[in-house]
Amino acid sequence: MNITVIGAGYVGLVTGACFAELGNHVTCIDVNQQKIENLKQGILPIYEPGLDLMVQTNMQQGRLHFATSLRDVIVEPHVIFIAVGTPSDKDGSADIKYVLEAAKEIGARINQYCVIVDKSTVPVGMGDQVLTTIQQELNRRQSDAKFDVVSNPEFLREGAAIEDFMRPDRVIIGLSSNNAKGIMLDLYMPILRSPERIYFMNIKDAEMTKYAANAMLATRISFMNEMSVLCERMGVDIENVRIGIGSDSRIGSAFLNSGCGYGGSCFPKDVRALIKMAEKHHVDSMILHAVEERNHQQKHVLPSKIISKFGEDLSGITLGVWGLAFKPGTDDMREASSLVLIENILARGGRVQAYDPAAMPVAREVMPKEWFQSDKLRLAEHQYEALEDVDALVLVTEWKPFCYPDIAAMKTLMRGRAIFDGRNQYDPTHIRDAGFEYYGIGR
Ligand SMILES: NC(=O)c1ccc[n+]([C@@H]2O[C@H](COP(=O)([O-])OP(=O)(O)OC[C@H]3O[C@@H](n4cnc5c(N)ncnc54)[C@H](O)[C@@H]3O)[C@@H](O)[C@H]2O)c1
Structure with a gap:
């Protein structure tokens, strides 16, 4: 099948690469030109285990392409996935403008029957809005191209995205057309092998699910x-x-x-x-x-424990922070607990030395520049470099290398003896027996 994916982020890129891996011809589109230029050279915009190899292999095999606009897609797609972001608007509701922009572009470009699949997480009723937006564009250019709108929400977890996509617990599909149902079955059968784990429902039910x-x-x-x-x-x-x-x-x-x-x-x-x-x-x-x-x-529990130990004024105190990403296996720092922690420590005059196995480039981009002034926040090259002369270690993201730490090295490197375990990864007895103070969550 010829597939186009609009939005080459965490969901779009995984969707595109996985469908290409299954033998489809896929073009991923993103408005971010730099992202597309990099992808064409095999440089990925995100860290996701196994994705770089899958992208490179499928590009080499001629099944995966990248473009900045639907205009540049040469073969008419059978299916177009919308996988753009739906971030919070100012009042907390989902900002749907990227989805509507994508729908508008679809309406401006399609020339033959096509299934439009919404993979973005969108408010209930969005399927109707996508349909109306596409139809208005078709009417404007007096095109009689036919299309169906389908909701196919994504449940993958960053850090295990390929595994989740290729071996999902279930696939949820909201639609109202038999034609689209056949196409969606063809698309997902190679992944699910049997139709039992595909749940068909109406579009609003799928959006709400x-x-x-x-x-x-x-x-x-x-x-x-x-x-x-x-x-x-x-x-x-x-x-x-x-x-x-x-x-x-x-x-x-x-x-x-x-x-x-x-x-x-x-x-x-x-x-x-x-x-x-x-x-x-x-x-x-x-x-x-x-x-x-x-x-x-809960995001203030670690700062509170640190203040209880060292006092409100943290000047002269340096903390080693392990983990910046919101969870292990990704470089995504959107709304990460590490941001709240570090902001609190720096606001009280403390210093931070932080390390994350994947999120360091993202951290440099998203953290406020003033945090880096006068070396208040230093990003270390290595997990143990982050512990040099610190008063305490704070574990924020449970990456595997942090879960089995070298206690002897920690004793040599750290000047203090406190460990704040924000993910309950350590055995308090072992830590205490090794001569450290242990502060976990709810223990
Ligand atoms: N990240 C996840 O783990 C995850 C899991 C399930 C569902 N979702 C949902 O999937 C959607 C996408 O999430 P994400 O994390 O992949 O977002 P993302 O921010 O990583 O990627 C979105 C991409 O869409 C691009 N884009 C925006 N408007 C565009 C347009 N008109 N044309 C082409 N490209 C456009 C952006 O440049 C960006 O690269 C969201 O609705 C999210 O809630 C995310």
């Missing part, structure tokens, strides 16, 4: 974070409670880790967007407000 899924996962995390605050007050170890409840098949063990708050490009913005959707329909989303508020507070 994505928000409900993210809101549920965010709720589990905030629930566990709330439990961790209570556990800490009562002398209970949240880690034992997590294992205890996670082994209950009615609950399951995923997304039960308490920590220093969730970030990323999805949970925070999607919870906010769902609250806004509820407001529009006069529903008071009591649970989602609480999920958001708990997460906001």
Whole structure:
């Protein structure tokens, strides 16, 4: 099949590369010219394990191409995916302008029947808006090209995106046309092998499924974070409670880790967007407000523990921070807990030496320039360089190399003996036996 993907970010690039890997002819389009120039030379805009090799191989095989506009796509696509960003607008609702721009361009370009698949996470009802926008453009240029709109929300996790895309738990497809249904089945059958795990529903149901899924996962995390605050007050170890409840098949063990708050490009913005959707329909989303508020507070738990130990004035104190990305396996720092932590430390006169295995280039771009002035924040070349002469280590992102640290090296390098474990990765007894003070979350 000939496929065009609009938006070559975390979702679009993975979608394009994976469909090319399955033998389709794919063109990924992005308005960011630099991104496209780099991709044409095999330089990826993001860190995602395995993606660089997949992109390079499929480019070499002539199945994967890049362009800055639909105008430059030579073969008429059978399917066009919209995978542009839907960030939070000023009031918290999803900003749909990139989706509408993509729809407008589609309407201005298509000449034959085509399935338009919305992969971006969009507010319920967006399918109708995409349809209207495309039709208006077709009418304007008096084209009778036919098309169908489909919702196919994406559930991949950054850091495991290829695995998730190629072996999904399920594929959700919202549509109202049999023609489009056949094409979507053809597209996904090589991945799923059997149709049982493709769930067809109407477009609005599919759009809502994505928000409900993210809101549920965010709720589990905030629930566990709330439990961790209570556990800490009562002398209970949240880690034992997590294992205890996670082994209950009615609950399951995923997304039960308490920590220093969730970030990323999805949970925070999607919870906010769902609250806004509820407001529009006069529903008071009591649970989602609480999920958001708990997460906001949770991002301040590490700063609070650090202040409890060192005092409000942190001048003269240097902290080594391990992990800047919002989670391991990605360089994405959107709404990362590390940003809240570092801002708090620097505001109190402290210094930070930070290291992340993948997010250092992104960190240099997204962190305010003043943070780097007078060496208040220094980005280290190596995880142990970040520990030179520090008063404490703060683990923010549980990358694997941080989970099994070289205790002897830490003792030599660090001047202090405190470890703040923002992801409950370490065994408190081992850490204490090694001569360190241990501060976890809810333990
Ligand atoms: N990142 C994730 O893990 C993830 C997972 C599931 C769903 N989603 C959803 O998928 C969507 C995309 O997310 P992302 O993280 O890939 O975003 P991203 O910001 O990484 O990428 C979006 C890309 O779209 C490009 N773009 C914007 N307008 C364009 C246009 N008119 N034409 C061509 N390109 C355009 C941007 O330049 C950017 O490169 C969002 O709605 C998001 O909520 C993301």
